[in-house]
Amino acid sequence: MSQQPRIAIAIVGSGPIGATYARLLLEGIPGATVTMFEAGPRLTERPGASVRNIADPEARAKARELSQGPQAGGYRESIGIPAETVAEGTFTARQGTHLIDFGGPGAGHAASFPAAAVATNVGGQGAHWTCAVPRPAFSELIPFIPEPEWEDLIGEAERLIGATPDAFADSPVGTAIRSLLEEEFAGELPDGYGPGVLPVAGQENADGTMTWSGTDVVLGSLIEPGTELAARFELRDLTFVRRVEHRAGRATAVLVEDLRTGRRETVPADLIVVAADALRSPQLLWASGIRPRALGHYLTEHPVVISTVALDAAAMRRFATEEDLDRELARRAGNAVDPVSGVNRIPFSEPDHPFAAQIMYSETTPFPMEPGQPYAENRWGYVNMGYGLRKRPRFADAVTFDDDELDYRGMPNMTIHYALTDAELAEVEMATGLLRRAGGALGTFVAEPRLMPNGSSLHYQGTMRVGESEDGTSVADPWSRVWGFDNLLVGGNALIPTATAVNPTLMSIAIAVRGARRLVREHTTSGIAAGAPSYR
């Protein structure tokens, strides 16, 4: 019987992208073992599960706080963060995340991108996300990936994350919202790109509630005890990767620190994937002396214009009845912890609608309203509407690293340089106009449209772009391998090279599927362990 070559794979980061690599490489390479290193703690019994599925509010709050790295409150000590690094400042990170520029000792510098935040926990941001998974389109697509292959990659990404195209599609309130928006924008948008249901990652249950997909869904049978794949998979939480060791264009090991004990260890690996988010992955490469010119540069995100609208009873009654609403409210009462029960969108299209609009129906506003305040108790509820915009990639927008000033983890500290240009500001104005029209069609604004502070989208892209050639404008080749390395890959939203408005995770999973498939092909024919590691 022939012996399978053993291939030791190290993955940095346990978010959806690290999980995609772990799953596809273990499924595809019979001799492989994967060790996944995660700086944050495990939150849930099932590793990486969405905290939105935790029914008990206290347990849910604890899970979020545990993910908040240096900003965590009562649980801070349990994750090894010094007590004095308390968050201060104007901007509050979204629950489950912590600010880069948090104001305490060892904080990063992000005055021009003040809402920059990350999550530090098993499952990464994939344990906290909203689960919107629309497909990229038009100029958002990566030009050098052939269309038939892209269709296949994105289909596989949807399978891995458990995408559902028609969640809450039968909600009469959601349908009425779509109908009002269709009337407002009739004839202005290309066929197939009008108001529709937003695809989300999750499973709709028989009682109408959702089980939201977390990173656990991507990991699949790797976290089912007793399976063959689980036997080849190890997830080490509270383990921080300080450095990727390399020699002559080959990654050889990772230097890791157990955050519980402070013990450091060098773990050899045949193949290394860095998927530690769009700010900390380039930081790790920088700290490892891997510094392609584009590393950290071409930072983009989605400028976001948001507002909240109280739905107008008379307008809504043109498409739904009071009885429909009663039924909807009764269904919602069965799942009081999850305020969202209808997700609509107007997708990105060109040339006239370069925006991804998200319209979430909710019974309550995301901010407290005083009783007696107009629309404080609006029987038809509210929509929270956000228009996500694109940002053109520019070298000048960047996260840079300082070897002489260390952050709270002892890594080269970050400074973020970022500015919106006239091109973005013109689109902010357009989006605000469209948002006013959409809101006017649906009801009355209880929060006026406003541009959120830079960094608010949490969709940071471009800092480790894929590119077709090694011309200084990209960090990785079309299969996500860092230029100059055969066995070091990067993953995540940082790889997206285009100006997008679409939520990025599905696209990033698709890019990771491409990288993983190529590795599987290579390792099941020649194979690193067989001594033939050339992929070019």
Ligand SMILES: Cc1cc2nc3c(=O)[nH]c(=O)nc-3n(C[C@H](O)[C@H](O)[C@H](O)COP(=O)(O)OP(=O)(O)OC[C@H]3O[C@@H](n4cnc5c(N)ncnc54)[C@H](O)[C@@H]3O)c2cc1C
């Ligand atoms: C509240 C919220 C809502 C969101 N909504 C959406 C949405 O609706 N749709 C969408 O597409 N996207 C959404 N996102 C973004 C989405 O979650 C991310 O795109 C996705 O999680 C990125 O996956 P990733 O694996 O690249 O990185 P992450 O999920 O960020 O995981 C990276 C992991 O790496 C770990 N890490 C970092 N450095 C190190 C190190 N040196 N050593 C070890 N581990 C390290 C981190 O602790 C983290 O757990 C949302 C995010 C948040 C927080």
